[in-house]
Amino acid sequence: MATQPSDLETRVGPRIEFRGDPFASRLSNFPWWFLGIILIAVWAVYIISTRDNYQEAYAFIKQGIPVTIYITLVAFSLASIIGLVAGLSRISRNVILRNLGTFYIEVIRGIPMLVLIFYLALVAVPSVVDALNAFGAWLNGVGLGFFGAICLAIENKNVPLEVRAIIALAVTYGAFMAEVFRAGIQSIGRGQMEAARSLGMSNAQSLRYIILPQAVRNILPALGNDFVAMVKDSSLVSVLAVRDITQVARLYAGRSFRFSEAYTTIAVMYLTMVVILSLLVQFIERRLRANE
Amino acid sequence: MNDAHKIIEAIDVYKYFGDVQALNGVSLTVNLGKVVVVIGPSGSGKSTFLRCINYLETPTSGQIFIDGQLLSSDQRVLNETRAEIGMVFQLFNLFPHLTALQNVTLAQNVVRGRSKQEALEVGMQQLERVGIPEKADSKPAQLSGGQQQRVAIARALAMNPKIMLFDEPTSALDPEMIKEVLDVMLDLAQEGMTMVCVTHEMGFARAAADEVIFMDNGFIVEHTTPDGLFNNPQEERTKLFLSQILQH
Numbered sequence: 090m091a092t093q094p095s096d097l098e099t100r101v102g103p104r105i106e107f108r109g110d111p112f113a114s115r116l117s118n119f120p121w122w123f124l125g126i127i128l129i130a131v132w133a134v135y136i137i138s139t140r141d142n143y144q145e146a147y148a149f150i151k152q153g154i155p156v157t158i159y160i161t162l163v164a165f166s167l168a169s170i171i172g173l174v175a176g177l178s179r180i181s182r183n184v185i186l187r188n189l190g191t192f193y194i195e196v197i198r199g200i201p202m203l204v205l206i207f208y209l210a211l212v213a214v215p216s217v218v219d220a221l222n223a224f225g226a227w228l229n230g231v232g233l234g235f236f237g238a239i240c241l242a243i244e245n246k247n248v249p250l251e252v253r254a255i256i257a258l259a260v261t262y263g264a265f266m267a268e269v270f271r272a273g274i275q276s277i278g279r280g281q282m283e284a285a286r287s288l289g290m291s292n293a294q295s296l297r298y299i300i301l302p303q304a305v306r307n308i309l310p311a312l313g314n315d316f317v318a319m320v321k322d323s324s325l326v327s328v329l330a331v332r333d334i335t336q337v338a339r340l341y342a343g344r345s346f347r348f349s350e351a352y353t354t355i356a357v358m359y360l361t362m363v364v365i366l367s368l369l370v371q372f373i374e375r376r377l378r379a380n381e
Numbered sequence: 382m383n384d385a386h387k388i389i390e391a392i393d394v395y396k397y398f399g400d401v402q403a404l405n406g407v408s409l410t411v412n413l414g415k416v417v418v419v420i421g422p423s424g425s426g427k428s429t430f431l432r433c434i435n436y437l438e439t440p441t442s443g444q445i446f447i448d449g450q451l452l453s454s455d456q457r458v459l460n461e462t463r464a465e466i467g468m469v470f471q472l473f474n475l476f477p478h479l480t481a482l483q484n485v486t487l488a489q490n491v492v493r494g495r496s497k498q499e500a501l502e503v504g505m506q507q508l509e510r511v512g513i514p515e516k517a518d519s520k521p522a523q524l525s526g527g528q529q530q531r532v533a534i535a536r537a538l539a540m541n542p543k544i545m546l547f548d549e550p551t552s553a554l555d556p557e558m559i560k561e562v563l564d565v566m567l568d569l570a571q572e573g574m575t576m577v578c579v580t581h582e583m584g585f586a587r588a589a590a591d592e593v594i595f596m597d598n599g600f601i602v603e604h605t606t607p608d609g610l611f612n613n614p615q616e617e618r619t620k621l622f623l624s625q626i627l628q629h
Contacts, residue, residue, distance in 0.1 A: 284470065289461065
């Protein structure tokens with residue numbers, strides 16, 4: 090009986106021997122962490138929908154969701170552009186560009202993000218606006234009233250904190266993304282640039298048509314991770330009184346003293362957004378690999 | 382021939398990589414329609430010299446004239462001149478994110494300013510010329526080494542270059558794929574294309590070359606006909622090299 094090959098064995102050859110118990114192996118490979126997150130989500134939905142306190146907290150805090158999403162999306166788009174420019178500068182052959190790029194990246198990376206957000210929003214932005222205003226006054230003085238009016242149109246008290254928060258996040262993340270872009274561009278072999286140049290393409294054309302499409306493909310997972318990180322770090326803008334979900338939760342907690350309700354709700358909100366986005370990044374990564 | 386048209390003229394080209402002297406004053410004139418094969422041991426400077434011809438390497442000193450135009454760091458002149466010089470690399474250097482046909486049409490669009498339609502027509506013509514029109518929609522990763530190198534040749538030819546440079550085009554290929562690439566190169570030579578080929582394929586040198594150059598240590602040691610080089614080498618260094626590679 091024991092020597093009789095099973096139906097499966099006769100069709101596809103001998104069965105692969107498992108080392109140890111296959112059931113145990115399946116148990117240890119199961120993504121328990123994911124099950125844990127799902128359970129938390131289910132528990133949160135249950136609590137929010139059944140307990141009045143939590144329902145009230147959720148109803149109040151959810152008004153911050155559009156702000157969080159809007160700030161993250163706009164700041165990330167800006168940071169991508171800043172990162173691309175700074176990353177290209179950092180590997181430029183032009184000495185001035187290269188040093189400016191490196192200077193920016195090193196300065197930003199050497200300061201805590203929270204301090205940077207205060208600094209950029211409350212010191213750097215007003216200084217730039219003051220400088221613009223002074224420039225506008227000077228333009229008026231030399232008779233270029235039209236251009237002067239444009240520069241004087243911006244006033245510090247009219248720059249909303251949302252805009253300052255977005256600028257602060259974008260400038261901060263731009264430095265981190267610059268390093269991602271730099272690494273992505275440098276990961277493309279020299280031969281690609283040489284082939285493009287040998288066909289008569291300019292440096293800019295070679296970058297646009299040959300190097301960047303390949304580089305961006307390589308760094309897409311890293312960019313995705315930066316986006317996920319930015320969703321979380323967007324909570325820092327609450328220190329500027331921007332009404333994202335963190336700030337709204339703080340307001341709610343301060344008003345009602347229901348700390349547990351307020352902070353449990355936003356913790357679950359962030360966790361949900363981050364897990365969904367991470368899964369999306371993984372999905373895109375797998376699609377890209379399948380296409381290669 | 383007194384009225385021979387000088388298409389490439391290299392005068393006293395030196396190239397240093399740090400302290401390493403790769404080229405020690407190389408001068409060479411190539412006339413229109415000639416096939417020049419460059420041979421020599423590795424490290425002799427033959428690839429460096431080839432790459433100096435289209436300024437992928439900037440010579441430390443010396444002058445390169447392409448069809449009368451002196452090359453310098455002037456990017457506009459370089460881009461225009463490079464469009465007239467096709468280059469085929471040892472490792473193909475196809476653009477992996479584009480299909481074979483897109484590889485062949487991109488520079489036609491971007492550099493030559495041809496319409497999509499015209500670029501596609503020329504592209505397909507060139508893919509047919511190298512014998513793989515059926516691979517037009519394949520990505521480079523789906524092609525064999527020989528097929529990739531033939532697409533690379535088509536990519537260069539689609540620009541209608543006046544000169545073709547080959548940098549060891551068969552060195553990275555499996556033996557059974559060398560012939561398909563050499564056949565394309567032979568056809569090209571017979572059609573009258575001006576070619577400078579760095580290669581170890583002595584059979585190709587015998588069959589296609591008008592002139593053969595033997596380089597060593599950054600010098601041109603011998604510059605003669607294939608017959609003269611293989612049957613009647615003048616220099617000791619050449620004899621030694623030939624005896625080493627023709628032994629088997």
